[in-house]
Amino acid sequence: MRTVDMYWLPRLSAERDELRQLARAEAVTWNELVKVANTQLDFVQINRVDKLLQKHFAAEQLDDKSVKTLRVAILSSSTADHLVPGLRVAGLRRNFRVQTFLGDYGQYIQELQAPESALFHFKPNVLLFSFHAQHLLGANDPALSFDDASAQSEAIADKISQVWRLARQRFSGQIIQQTILPVYTRLMGSNEHRLPGSAAAIVDGVNARLRPLAIAEGVDLLSIDNMVARDGLFAWHDPGLWHRAKQEISPAATPAYGDFAVRLMAAQQGRSAKxxxxxxxxxxxxxxxxxxxxxxxxxxxxxxxxxxxxxxxxxxxxxxxxxxxxxxxxxxxxxxxxxxxxxxxxxxxxxxxxxxxxxxxxxxxxxxxxxxxxxxxxxxxxxxxxxxxxxxxxxxxxxxxxxxxxxxxxxxxxxxxxxxAGYFEGLQVTSDDFERGGQYRANAARESLRASHTDLASYLKSLNMELRWAPFDKIGQQRIVQLINKTNQFNLTTRRYTEKEVVTTMENPKALTLQLRLIDQFGDNGIIGIVIALPDSSDLRIDTWLMSCRVLGRQVEEATMNLVVAEAQRLGAEKLIGEFLPTKKNGMVREHYKKLGFACAAASEDGATRWLLPLENFKPFDTFISIIRSSTRG
Amino acid sequence: MDKSAILAEVTEIISDVLDQPDLILGLDTTAEDVEGWDSFNHINIVVACEGKFGVKINTAEIEELRNVGELVELIEKKTLARAAR
Structure with a gap:
């Protein structure tokens, strides 16, 4: 039987020895483990790396702030214990610490509903649903009519989407649904679709229906059916093992399963390559x-x-x-x-x-x-x-x-x-994605214009910049969520929000939300800035301020500040409150509020700072950018 | 590959699965003799042996295995059959 290799990773030199040395060492650093996780390992080696991870870096022992913790709940209808090491080591591979929760198998509905369930106390930020085919299909009748078979696929897909909606009521994180593993043997052959009630045809039907449903519900799919099409069913699933141990995913495939799942989480965290x-x-x-x-x-x-x-x-x-x-x-x-x-x-x-x-x-x-x-x-x-x-x-x-x-x-x-290798794993596509190539070309044109101007002011003036803004709206929503979740550098607080959370803020009449688009003589840069400010007694607290680094050094910060102040005054706020929460990547904005005239009100040991600006005497910054309210995103 | 080479390789696999680097196994060692060799790890040992030796071990064969020696013999039989093809 073939296995799913992660052949894009380099091999470990003298692999067994290196792992044994780590096993014998009294102290192992996080980076040593990250390095090993980035080599090609089989499932036995993955399990051993996971043991090292658990031994040296159990929950409380890691104080490196640059390592983000993902709390992943696996809600499965079959045995899933064996999936855990692959998930945790795939996290390690990307410098995440993955903590897992395993629901009792088949108990996911109760876990989602019970007010004090163990799942609720775990506080997951990712829910991974994995349902096996028999669990969904039950005793299937191959002799169903086309209409009845179609109704059955529909009902199963609908049942799954109800589980998502149930989850959404209590959890705000990422929801990942593994598509149904196509384990059934075909009864007809190539023309299985002529027997619409066959289990294999029903599974195909359910998987096809899950795709539009997942888009509508904001759920990310782990498309294991695509991987089976690439590698063959038996690379992923061993029917003998299914009967012996109810392991739907063969142990040999668990490293790849973990990697495929965690790349979806990394994408949600803005960590896919660009x-x-x-x-x-x-x-x-x-x-x-x-x-x-x-x-x-x-x-x-x-x-x-x-x-x-x-x-x-x-x-x-x-x-x-x-x-x-x-x-x-x-x-x-x-x-x-x-x-x-x-x-x-x-x-x-x-x-x-x-x-x-x-x-x-x-x-x-x-x-x-x-x-x-x-x-x-x-x-x-x-x-x-x-x-x-x-x-x-x-x-x-x-x-x-x-x-x-x-x-x-x-x-x-x-x-x-x-x-x-999945470096560019993507969850959404926006019109800005399609235009990005052109935007970087336009940047090159701007650079050469800059070179031809002797001073910055005349260069900026020559760009004829317009900052077009609007509150958050349905049209901009996807891009807003994408920017919130992937902007690392120019990001004052690096707070990540799901689509649902963004919609909630959007519908809050007291919140100030801004999406900012910059247009200049070389074209439209797309949405380049996001601001969320929330009322805080008589003040307005800037919860989120992030910008695309493409537009740095062009007075966009100052123009945005003018806009934020004007809107805050309109809302009747007395002061603006700014926050800076340091991460490994956002050092460039440490002095952001200072530059904009805020006074530092508090600084904590970890580098986080809080800033105040009374609005009364604010004098707008002079910029070469005209600020224009757009009725729609364009 | 003769029996002793297979035994050495199987010992390596089992010590990796159980994460016990200095494990010593004989042909008559059984799962009960070894700490941590439970049903979960047993599955992993079989799957790891399948991968390492490029053979498939059937459900009935797994149920009949009584000790390390029988696992070694089974692997020997299967690798010889493959070599003869």
Whole structure:
């Protein structure tokens, strides 16, 4: 039986010894465990890493604030104990501490309803529902008519969505639903759909119905049916083991199951990667452009290898259409590196697709740092793809926070490898995602305009900026939730809110909510800022203030402040209260309120600060931005 | 792979599953003799052996296993059958 390998992770050197050494050591650091979790481990090794994790880092022993705790409740209709180590180690892999709660199996309805249930006391921020097929289908009659079978699929999907709604009444976190594992043997064969009452056909029907329901209910799916289509049922499920131990997921597949589940949680926490950094020679084309020249590199029709590189480029281009930023990091002369982009007829990627293009002879870790700085995104949101094992290892050693897949030697498998690793796991798509590529191109145009202006003021003036604002609304909702959950750097409090919580705030007439869009002569930057302020006796407390780093240094902070003050005055507030809650990533806004004229009212030991600004004597900042109220988001 | 090599490999697997690095097993060792070898770990031991040796052990065979020696013999039989194919 084949297993599901996480082949994109590097292998542990002398794996058994290294794990044994850790097992014998009296003290083990969190980072040592994170490092081991980022290697290829089978389920036995995962269980051993989990034991180390539990031994050294049980709940109270970890005081590193940069490690976020996820409280995951697994509500299952079958045995799920064996899934726990895979989930916890997948969390570790991403620097999360995952704490788990296992419902008694089959008892999830009671757990969700009882006011003082153990689940309630656990205070989960993620609910993972895993229901096995027999539990949902019961005794199934294959001879059902088309209409009756269709009604049955509908009823099952509906029953599942009722469980979600029940959960929503008491829990505000992320809800993940595992799709139904298609375990049933087919009765007809390829044309199973002609027997709509067969269990296999019903499961297909339920899974198809779950998708629109999950979108409507704001639930994230763990699409195990897709993984089975890729790996084969028996990589995930062992029918013998099902009868022996009621384990629906085979132990051998639990590391992958944990990783697939935790990547959904990471995406919800804003920790999916944002940028794909590409090497050039033997990564985007075959051969070495500096030696082989434009005519010599292998790319395009006429050679199998050349076609494989084209398909990888197409994958990268499609990722960028989805909102992933592309960058190039290559050891090459710039002119050589750029020539295929400009003149090779089979290049799919053009220079305009690349938001940051670095080709020189310096070491790659320095260049990758430069790319993160240039794009104003966290270095841990980069994925670096390079065919050269030496470069991969250097980058892993110098920049352990950058994801570096072990690329297969076969270029036809590059895209599959990047996809399987799940770095860019996404939960939602917004129109801003589709426009992002263009926005980064416009940034490059702004940079060159800046270079042509001798002083900043005349440059800012020449941009003709408009800050268009509106309270939160249905149209902007998805993007608002996305920004709240993924903005790490310019984020004063890093409070994450679910869609439901955002809607509640949106409907609160006393809350001030702002979505801000910046438009300039190069185009629309999309929604770049979010403010939530809530009444606090006669004052207004700024609960959330976050901005996209794309628009820093353009007076947007000051213009937003003018707007917040004007709105606060309209609401009759006396003072504004600002808060700064430090995280590993938001150091750039430590002085934010000071710069805006607030006085520091309190500072606590952990670095959190509280700020006050009386509104009476506020003098608006001079900026080159006109503030315009938009009736809709546009 | 002869019996003693299989026994060495099986011992390694079992000590990894049970997380007991210095475990010593003989052919006549049974699950009851070893601390922590419960039904949950038994499943993991069988699945890990299947993966390591590239064989499939059937439900009926698992039910009949009485000691480490019988597991080693079963694996030997299955790996030989595969080699003969």
């Amino acid at each position: 940028c794909l950094v590409l090497d050039l020679d033997n990564t985007l084309w075959g051969g070495v452009i500096g030696d082989d020249g434009l005519e010599g590199i292998r790319l395009g029709q006429g050679s199998a290898i050349g076609e494989a590189f084209v398909s990888f480029q197409q994958y990268a281009r499609d990722l960028s259409r989805r909102g992933i930023i592309l960058a190039v990091c290559s050891k090459n002369d710039t002119a050589n590196a750029q020539s295929p982009f400009d003149s090779h007829p089979d290049m799919v990627l053009k220079q305009t697709d690349i938001a940051c293009f670095i080709a020189n002879w310096e070491d790659k870790p320095s260049n990758i740092r430069r790319i993160a700085e240039h794009l104003n995104i966290g270095i841990d949101s980069l994925v670096f793809v390079d065919d050269n094992p030496f470069e991969r290892n250097v980058v892993r050693r110098e920049l352990p926070m950058v994801a570096v897949p072990e690329l297969p030697e076969e270029p036809a498998l590059y895209a599959q490898c990047v996809a399987d």
